Amino acid sequence: MSAVSATDTDFLTTVRDIAERVAAPNADMVDREARFPVETVQALREARALSALVPVELGGDGVPFETVAAACFELGRRCGASAMVFAMHQIQVACIVRHVGGEPWLADYLRRVANEQRLIASVTSEVGTGGDMGRSIAALTEAGEGRLSFEKQAPTVSYGAHADDLLVTLRRGPEAEPGDQVLVLAQRDQTTLRQNGTWDPLGMRGTCSPGYLVSATLPAEQALSTPFPRIAAETMVPVSHILWSHLWLGIATDAFDRAREFVRAAAKRNPGEPPPAALRLSQLLSELGLLRAEVRAGLTDFLEMSAEPGRPRLSTMTAAVRFNSLKIAASEQAPRICQAALGVCGIVGFKNDTPFSVGRHLRDTMSASLMIANERIHQTNAGLLLIAKEV
Amino acid sequence: MSDATVIEQIRNVIAEHARLPGEAADLPAGASLYEAGMTSHASVSVMLALEDAFDVEFPDRMLTREVFESIDAIAAALSELAVGSSA
Structure with missing residues (x-):
């Protein structure tokens, strides 16, 4: 499987x-009505994009991870919620593909x-764990005849009602530690699935995550x-942070593009005189450049660590610190850029129905620091920094 | 330092820092500390305390879950850092 084949370019083009x-x-419409982006997911299914990461020998398309990350970016530029659904699904597929072993x-x-382009949702968070994905309360229990059962109270399950399957974290058994x-x-x-409460959030409304x-x-x-814990360290955590940050970068990039269009339109109205907002646009570009650089560096580091036999470095605390900081940096920088784009566009950016509207972008990226709360990640990193050396 | 002393000292560090629900003294040297209830937060305290007790620094490549999985695993890691008498 070559890293840059015609198939990969085709996949990204599609x-x-x-x-x-x-x-x-x-x-x-997806944003206003807080409804699942059915059309986009259907189109992705028809393009076989839901099995992009499944190896060719198992009937998938064997698309390289970096191409899937680029796809998250492209979707993010057009619809943050669609991009998040796509990214969340790919994270679940990656967890299975990279740890399938001989099962x-x-x-x-x-x-x-x-074959069926099944959509997989994630059930990792749990009521009562304080947002710590590394602990579970709900446990697998014997249900007889080689069957197991569980019951888990999840505070959010993204697109839970639209998924074909769920990937769930649980304690190994009733006696197991959290x-x-x-x-x-x-x-x-x-x-x-028994739904608790309603779904009417500030942003990422189309993910439908009650x-x-x-x-x-x-x-x-x-x-x-x-x-x-091994799947989390080697795959779920770094892959989540990388794919999420790619789509946040996509949203921020579109906010920048809208601000640039606004400045160009103003410049055309008064030729020969650079509009005052042009200066702010230039500042905005340097902020976008920082985000772009961190997202790309995070991806490069992950690809390097994944390419080593046995992936030993991905299990180290240094790697945990590295991808945690990617998440914190990207989730804070993306809404900052969207807000600055709003500053460039002014009232036409604030209105929801102009070509320069960036309200949805700002609201969508404001979810970034809450998806695994940054405060908790800082706490984890604070501990790890006491012991990790070359960070 | 003999192997037995090393194990004893590791056990003391575990007792003091791993915050296990059960008694560290009863824990078999090969048993998983994580299954015994050591959280990842507590494992950082254990690592720091081990560095202090044995006057070593664990290099980044050794800072993984597996290396601190059990008392035996920790002893093996320390011996790699030339602590104790194991050849």
């Missing part, structure tokens, strides 16, 4: 086309992801044998 042709015209059921499941977690793949027909009481009974083989 996703870019879906972003422009399908995601962009629906973005305002026949999981390999077979990946074939089904490819940190002794496994990852379990629950299919929709094995699962009951809370649910999730319960399921399933065959024991649907629990991944690799312990969750």
Whole structure:
């Protein structure tokens, strides 16, 4: 599998086309009505984009990770919620693909992801854990005849009602400590979702992420044998932070582009005289450059660490600090850029129905610092920095 | 320092810093500290205390979950850093 093949370019061209042709015209409606971006996800399914990361030998398209990251960026430029749904799904696929080992059921499941273009949602957060993904309260329990069951109270499940399957963190058993977690793949027909409360948030409204009481009974083989802490360190955490930061960069880039269009329009009205906002646009570009650089550097570091046999560096605390800081930096910088773009565009940026509107961009990126709260990540990094050396 | 002393000292550090729900003295040397309830936060305290107790610095490549998985694993890591008498 070559890193830059015609297929990869095709894949990115296809996703870019879906972003422009399908995601962009629906973005305002998806945002206003807080509804799932059905058209975009359908188009991505038809393009087989949901199995992009599944290896060719399992029926997927074997698209390199960096190309999927670029696809998150492209979708982010047109519809933040669509990009987030796409990214969240790819994170779940990556967790299975990179830790599938010799488990026949999981390999077979990946074939089904490819054939049926199944959409996977994540159930990692839990009421009562204070936002710590590394601890679970809900546990797997024996349900007889080689079956297991669980019941988990999740404060948010992104697109839970629209997913075909759920990837759930749980304690290994009723006696297990909170940190002794496994990852379990629950299919929709094995699962009951009871929604708690409503979904009317400030931004990322199309992700449709209310809370649910999730319960399921399933065959024991649907629990991944690799312990969750390892999957988290090697895949879930870095891949989440990288794909999220790519889509946040996409949203911020579109906010910048709108601000630039605004300045150009003003310049055309008064030729020969640079509009006052042009200066602020230049400042904005340097802020965007910082975000771009950190997002790219994070991706490069991850690719390097992933390419080593056994991926030993990804399990180190130094790697945890590195990808945690990517998340913090990108999630703080993206809304800052959107707000500065609003400053450039002024009232026409503030209004929701102009070509220069950036309200949705600002609201969508404001969710970034809350998705795994930055405060908690700072706490983790603060601890790790006491012991990690070359950060 | 003999191997037995090293194990004893590691056990003392665990007792003081791992914040396990059970008694560290009863823990088999091969048992998983994480399964015994050591959180990742507590594991950082354990690492710091070990560096202090044995006057070593764990290089970044050793700062993984596996290296601090059990008393035995920690002893192996320390011996790699030339603590104790193991050849």
